[in-house]
Amino acid sequence: MSEQDFYQTIAQNGQAEFKDRGSRFIAYTFPIQHTDDFKNCLQQLKKEHPKAVHHCFAYRLGVDGNSFRVSDDGEPSGTAGKPILGQIDSKGLTNLLIVVVRYFGGTLLGVPGLINAYKTAASMALQMVPTMQKPVTVRWQITFGYTQMNEVMRWVKALNCTIAEQEMQLFCKLILDVPRNRMEELKTLLSDMREVEITTLKNA
Incomplete structure (x- = not known):
């Protein structure tokens, strides 16, 4: 366990949208403390977007870097959850959940297109929220x-x-x-x- 006394996270919820060939990727960011917070946020988004085809996510908790989870939610393996987590890690953040809700636009994007879409949506959402240091x-x-x-x-x-x-x-x-x-x-x-x-x- 790292003996850090502080960590970097986001100060508030955020949202951004990325579009590619008719598909909409709506990214939501949430500061979270525990896995229960993650479950509540995901359930809420599934209620808000019942017609979306995918609810992909990644979160990281704690300062030791060991507590994280990713989900492609039916997208090809490695095209959604990992790119989302990559954006969290590239900014050195933790205690944070990003969910990207996808509405399919009728055109397949292929693996590179999906990776780019989920990565870009997550990155845009993180740019919308200030970061802060917490104990x-x-x-x-x-x-x-x-x-x-x-x-x-x-x-x-x-x-x-x-x-x-x-x-x-x-x-x-x-x-x-x-x-x-x-x-x-x-x-x-x-x-x-x-x-x-x-x-x-x-x-x-």
């Missing part, structure tokens, strides 16, 4: 009593943690994305409080 995070679950909520929330905010889920009852539970370079600090602060339990969750 590498580790997902924690924290449980604590309701009376400690204000103090816990104060440190969560102060150390730039992101709350993914929360349950506030008599016993409270937070699912947090904690910046890796602030983990020890937060652990020390919370360990001084009674009955606070920290569990490290495996990132999905």
Whole structure:
């Protein structure tokens, strides 16, 4: 695992369209944190474009470079997913999904034409969105009593943690994305409080 504390990703969703011989290639970019985010984005696009013939995609997650997936979704092998991933990697980005939706225009493009179309659509979409540096995070679950909520929330905010889920009852539970370079600090602060339990969750 790389010990980087920061990574480059995109700041927001983006969209661009490339046309070749009647076929339309609409590329969508999404910043994502987990594989669940990817599934939700893909399902949403399939609902929005039910008549499209292909929904090809590539994503990369994490800073170690090992978590990625590509799909040609019925296009000839290697003509869609790999060229899309190549655009993500050429810019040194991660925690990012690109889906390219294709509407067939009646003319076959051939393997070189398809590779060019998916690569170009992905590249155009990435040009539409600003990139940003974000901290590498580790997902924690924290449980604590309701009376400690204000103090816990104060440190969560102060150390730039992101709350993914929360349950506030008599016993409270937070699912947090904690910046890796602030983990020890937060652990020390919370360990001084009674009955606070920290569990490290495996990132999905």
